Amino acid sequence: MTEHSYNFAYLDEQTKRMIRRAILKGVAVPGYQVPFASREMPMPYGWGTGGVQVTAACLTPDDTLKVIDQGADDTTNAVSIRKFFQRTAGVAVTEATTEASIIQTRHRIPETALSAGQILVYQVPIPEPLRFLEPRETETRKMHELEEYGLMHVKLYEDIARHGTIATAYAYPVKVEGRYVMDPSPIPKFDNPKLSNSPALQLFGAGREQRIYAVPPFTTVVSLDFDDHPFQPTKAPHDCDLCGASESYLDEVITDDQGGRMFVCSDTDFCQTRRASGHIGALGVPVSEGDAA
């Protein structure tokens, strides 16, 4: 299946070397956005060009790759990127979180706890958490340099003033190891606690914005909040209708135009694994009786 006209993992060796240097610097300074010379990739910006470049720089022929998009292994974006690396690197792929050595993700952190040795690669659209408050890049860099992060709280203040509670539900700003304020990419704030003290290495790649940053294993990541309005991870107040899980992040699926809906785990691998081991939700059927999804 591998097309030998490509260099391993598509990018040339000098480019991978350049990206690895940026990754190493990112790991050395957790949460700091390292500029890198992002390449044109054979896919549009917004499809994960940053994540793909980071993954390409980390891949070895022995790796097992998993790609997820909003938690699912079977959406266009995930399937395309998985096929891309199958063709250009010939690496093994999997849908099981536990079997993967590199997981490229868009908008979710897997429900299954990650383990030491795994690398989680995030696709990042806008790496700068202060962007919408302070449009000048020179100024935001200065603010990072001098640790002037009061403005981040102005955003949270505005949320409470308008909605009565911190309404930011995704891309919730975090402080890494007590120093840099970081945008954790548009993961739901439900996933924010999983960023902290993870045994896995977490890498973030923003292709269009040409930035790479990292959260090394066992790094403290704190979600910003107010003393009287503490951070709260939120999810839909339901159990998964397929596997019955109560602790996973849910997608709402509209089933008809009569107001019918069901809530299912956004992490498809997590849901499948649970159903395979006999858990059944309100609308689910046992796996042996056919595919309920």
Add this chain to the structure above:
Amino acid sequence: MTALFQLDDRPLLSVKGLTKHYGSRIGCADVSFDLFPGEVLGIVGESGSGKSTLLSCLAGHMTPDQGQVIFRTTDGPRDTVTMAEAERRRMARTDWAFVHQNPRDGLRMGVSAGGNVGERLMAIGGRHYGDIRAKAIDWLGRVEIAADRIDDRPRAFSGGMQQRLQIARNLVTGPRLVFMDEPTGGLDVSVQARLLDLLRGLVREMGLSAIIVTHDLAVVRLLADRLMVMKGGHVVEQGLTDQVLDDPQHSYTQLLVSSVLQV
């Protein structure tokens, strides 16, 4: 009894030989003065006389070519020109305040009035929403903005209200020195009068020192204790406000005073 008359005779801000060139042109040249605690200094002059350049250099927005700006910080006098940028910026949001001529430059137009006032509090570590909001309401009251406008954006405010909001936003952290660049420019006369009244009250009440740049002699007559007249980047005359305005010595000052329309 003695305490009442114990005046602080050490200057809060001491400027020595401040010079700024734009290429071969003079921005301001060899400006020196002392500003004492609780004192309001007016700087007047025509457009292009270097008064805004001077103010920018004093407030750290621009680096002067020569000279010293010595500010008496809580731990002794420091030259703000040579101090580290981090320290200067910290001072700019605690001990100093800067009121821009155009409120759009000094406010965040996309953020509510409460958020604008609260920003400096959060910048110095305020992390309690209730406290920040209570303080914002208190300050909106002090600048005569109704408490129910706290969640409105500055866009929805009139020019005078925007300017008052900018003042509240700057004074909320209790600065000791306020820089004002034409604070009443662009406002109509009745709004100007109210704003001046308010400023005078706040300056006296909080014991602020202020440097006000303006071309409006009526503003300095009302607010300033001392006056500096600038022309072509040089200070041509300085002294007590009433003395300078009533008995101008320099020919340019005489021209300036006689140019004011009498109604």
